[in-house]
Amino acid sequence: MRGKLLPGSLLVGAAMVLIAGCGLTPGRSGDVPGAVAPESMDPLRRQAREALARYDEAIQDAGGEPRFAPIGEGTGQLGDWEPHNGDNKLKVSTGTVVAAGPLPGAPEPTGTVVWQDGREREVPLLSAGAALDRLKAAGTGECPGCVPLKVTGARLDTARIFTMLGPATVPVWEFTVEGSTVRLTRLAVADQAVVAVNPQPWDPDKALGAHAIQSATTTRGGRDLTVTFYGSPGPASKPCGADYNAEAVESATAVVVIVTTRARGSADVCPAIAASRTATAQLDQPLGDRAVLEMQQGTPVQVTITG
Template structure:
């Protein structure tokens, strides 16, 4: 499958989140009950095309080779920091880490990514030192006056992470640190197997009028794609309900689904409670190994293949 390494996870709105804060409140201005009106869709289509362009350029920069798509952070932690090591969390988050001794190389050139459905992919591995460099580079911010956290050893292990096509067991380096029983982990897969998509800065204005999809599903070889998102609990025929429409914008490497909503009737005060909704859209061709991207920050969402 084709995918990209995602630095951090786009935090979706929870089911009880304030709808206005997540761009989920449908238009209740009344009038034409249609959703996805042509004159209002073109700016959203342009935004979707920009998301696809960033993704396609990232694929090209990495040589276009097949790769898997993790969803979420690639640094993990086993155990909780002891009270005496309370500042270690800040050290890790800012990348204030050093190796106290030379770290091992990969015991073999490749490792295996294994999905729950039995699919596997061989991937090249990083050395423990190279993976630690990436762990440090993922840090942000400063740690004033911190004495760097010392890594005292590493061993190759496995961990389960979420990927675009579901949970997978992946190779990770597991690091011991000085003065603690906590172990840090970092994905051990080399850069040519997982690249990086640079997400744009968060712009709340771009969230208005479209809903961030949470997941997608399709059948093997099918052209219909179902997407889930948070919206009004009921249809527009009910008080505080809304109707939704979905439209796909596609490229050779990815699909972006635009979900828009509109309520019927006049404005009214409604509870700010979101419910999981589903819409379906027809693709120009089966999804195949393309990824599905949410359009607000351009990160992959999990896709379930049925059948």
């Protein structure tokens, strides 16, 4: 497979945190401008524990070790749409896709997920028709006047994607479409083997005071967990800048990192510009095989483990 699955849901999340990154804070602490008041942390910690509970439920539903939790929605694309097929991108994103005829079942009942560090897991496979149904269900369903894109065939292949345990090679269905050389891909792993958290609706009020994280980095055996997020372009020592705190809320299966503003630089008017920033939280114990979750929606983010 020469392509990779597109993390479409992450693109939406990035847009939302870009708005939140210029962040309002729910209170002040002493004379430190822009800092989150101690009493404002309790609702954020409660929200983090709720996200951990939802993840534990998803683990129980999927079962098995190591846990297979893909990052992103599971739909991908090989190649670029031709100029005369410009509206096909909208059709795919809205799920306006149909099968032109019967699609094959899986040639074997199971396939193998292989992680970069050599770990493997046997997983049940979906038929091509079921995978196409998942592709359609992932769409927004709003494509006024669109003629559905026709899928003309499918074959089982593999692709490299990001998961909560790092990069992995996974089974995917590769679909051919009418009138184009582009091929669509969809994760072929059956639902019961996938740790799937139902994202909570984005609520700007609940996001006040905390920044949605995008990724995390740690070392094998280390207790420092560094997360990336969108925030003010510079430190609090500069006008319109900010400094940040990171606090970890942990369970046996996952970690939620709450990123809050520690201090904000003074300025009369600040542009609505966000930049990628980092903050480091201290863990009670090394991350191990645990997931790192974005707090509000409770979905896993990409984790890089070094050393």
